[in-house]
Amino acid sequence: MIMGIMQPYFFPYLGYFSLIKATDKWIVFDISQYEKYSWMYRNRILKLCNGNWMYINVPINKHPLNTAMNRIHIHDQQKWESKIIAQMGYYQKHAPYYSNVIGFLKEVLKPKFLNLSKLNIHTLKETCAYIGLNFNYEVYSKMDINIEAVNSADEWGLNICRALGVTEFINPEGGQQFIDRKKYSRKGINLKFLEYGYKPYNQKRDVFIPGLSILDAMMFNSPSEIYQMLDDYQLVR
Numbered sequence: 001m002i003m004g005i006m007q008p009y010f011f012p013y014l015g016y017f018s019l020i021k022a023t024d025k026w027i028v029f030d031i032s033q034y035e036k037y038s039w040m041y042r043n044r045i046l047k048l049c050n051g052n053w054m055y056i057n058v059p060i061n062k063h064p065l066n067t068a069m070n071r072i073h074i075h076d077q078q079k080w081e082s083k084i085i086a087q088m089g090y091y092q093k094h095a096p097y098y099s100n101v102i103g104f105l106k107e108v109l110k111p112k113f114l115n116l117s118k119l120n121i122h123t124l125k126e127t128c129a130y131i132g133l134n135f136n137y138e139v140y141s142k143m144d145i146n147i148e149a150v151n152s153a154d155e156w157g158l159n160i161c162r163a164l165g166v167t168e169f170i171n172p173e174g175g176q177q178f179i180d181r182k183k184y185s186r187k188g189i190n191l192k193f194l195e196y197g198y199k200p201y202n203q204k205r206d207v208f209i210p211g212l213s214i215l216d217a218m219m220f221n222s223p224s225e226i227y228q229m230l231d232d233y234q235l236v237r
Contacts, residue, residue, distance in 0.1 A: 002168040005029050005140075005157050007069060008120035009039040010058060011213040015172070015196030017133060018230045022170055022194055026137040027160060028124075030070040030117040040069060041116060043213035048089035051205040053212060056084045058116060070117040070141050081109040088219075094204035095219035104130055105215070127214060131223045133230070154179040161189050170194050170235065181237070197232035 004023035008030060009016060020026055034040060042057035059075035074080075085105060091098045108126045113119035121139065128135035140160075147159040154175075161169050167188060171179060173195045184191040200208035201220055217226055 001025055001166055002170060003027065003161060003164070003166045004170050005160060006172065007032050007040060008117055008124060009043070010041055010120055011043045011056075011123060011127065011215050012039055013043075013196075013211050014214055014217055014226075014229060015194070015198075015211075015233065017128070017131070017214060018196050018233045019170060019172060019194050020128065020135060021133055021227075021230045022233070022235070024136065025164075025166070026135065027143075028117075028121055028137055028139045029156070030121075030139055030141050031068045034063070034067050034069045034072045034116075040072075040120070043215075044211075045087065045213055045216055046090040046203065046205070046209070048093065051090065051203075053209055054087065056087055056213070056215075058119065060116065070115070072116040074114050074116055074119065076112070076114055084109070091216075091219040097219050097222065101215065101218045104218075127218075130218070131226045131230075133227065154183065158183055158187060158189065162187060168192075173236075176236075192235040192237055194233050194235055197234070199229065199232045201229070 002023045003025045004019050005027040006016065006019065006029060008028050041060055042055050044053045045056055047054040059078045059080050061073045061075050063072060085102065088102060108123055111122065113122065125135055145163045147163045150156055150159055157169055157171060168190050169184065170192050173193050176193050181191055198210040201217065203209065203220060217229065221229065
């Protein structure tokens, strides 16, 4: 079994879904510390006025430092869902799948989640269903497993894999900067990193902007096209 472990992000970029496709089992790591200015509560789409990018975001209540993501609450007095829909002006003007994706967004954002982690898990699950991607996941905080003590950030994946008897683990490419590969090899775990290719698609603008929310790809590509785009990666050790 090949496993992936990630925090639940808000409509993340294509590479996040490539990692889901490349793995058999997904652990939603919802106990990590909430990070301000992260993909946990926001992402990027194209802007109407100049075709550059802007943020869409979920408003978050104030919380103490070191709060775990699964304890972050959404500011329920703001009509943020309708604001996000209103921010899709560029796509209304240029994108062939605008109507389909707006209909999808309205349905996905209809339930009133007050917890950020639960919202993101819901949107990930529904996005995977939209593009025909199997999402075999468990939420870490709900799992009844005992892992060895974690002494550094790169040991979470290691110790979860060991507790579950997993020997194949794929991590996002950013993990290459802080994960000690030797820790994994010594424990018999085959660690790889997924490097996404960012192959351009037609955004109806002169210069392609990579790494935007998957909502951007959905606006310009059919679900079957997106499913194939998720294979644009390589695995490195």
